[in-house]
Amino acid sequence: MRDYQWIHEYCLNRFGSTAALEAMLPQPRSDAELRALGDDRYLSLIALRVFRAGLKHSLVDAKWPAFEQAFFGFDPHKVVLMGAEHLERLMQDTRLIRHLGKLKSVPRNAQFVLDVQKEKGSFGALIADWPVSDIVGLWKYLAKHGSQLGGQSAPRLLRMVGKDTFIASEDMVAALKAQKIIDKAPTSQKELAAVQAAFNQWQEQSGRPLCQLSMMLAHTVNH
Known part of the structure; x- marks a missing residue:
């Protein structure tokens, strides 16, 4: 080489x-900036990445303010409580991208964020502290523990949040x-x-x- x-x-x-x-x-972003980003922002960006996959980014981005509203500002403690009936109601909301599989991933990823929060103190701490010399290890971790974060989604999510990858x-x-x-x-x-x-x-x-x-x-x- x-x-x-x-x-x-x-x-x-x-x-x-x-x-x-x-x-x-x-x-x-610096480690301090990654650590300072709130868990609600991480959950929002995870969801944004999931919805962008396979769709025109500008289309998804234009609808994102409605998603912020529908998902309680992506507060993971609130989103994790959203059950099947709530998600079915969101499937009728014309402001959103009505893809049930992607909608279901949001509360699942809220649980993922909360699990990391419990273990590390915050999702930002996990992202900031992971060594870039093993960034593919972080891709694997996100794909394994998150919902719909396989393939290129994990590295593209990291690029969106500003983690070096x-x-x-x-x-x-x-x-x-x-x-x-x-x-x-x-x-x-x-x-x-x-x-x-x-x-x-x-x-x-x-x-x-x-x-x-x-x-x-x-x-x-x-x-």
Whole structure:
């Protein structure tokens, strides 16, 4: 695989200047910012990610104020009490996206948030304290314990909340294949471990967050 210097020089050549390159790169939230985000906001973002999956994001986002109202501001203590009859009533609410499976995931994820809150003090503490050197481990944890957070949903949720992570986008997978790190989209533990190891090496060489390395790597394939 290529070292970070090659990735940096490739992107510098592509964008023309250091300023242009840096302006394009995302910034993750600090651990303190992640810890300060309320559990109601985490639950809202989890639900938003679930509803965005497979749908046009702008459509979901436009309806989100109605979701905030329907789900009591995503207070997990209130949402967890929403039973089948309540969810059936929400299926009649034309302001919402009426997908029963996705609606059912919200109280389930409220329970998940409360379970983490009981163990860690807050959901933000779990997210903030998880080492980025094993970010794929956090993907696995979210997929296992949360509802409808498998596949790309866990890493995309982390990007939404501001936790540093890479995302296996089509371009990034193409770049990883070109670097001979993987030969297909990573799904197995072995493949994910190989990707994590590569990113840990590039991070050690560059000091950059994973989200920046991820974006830079994606730009090393032809568009």
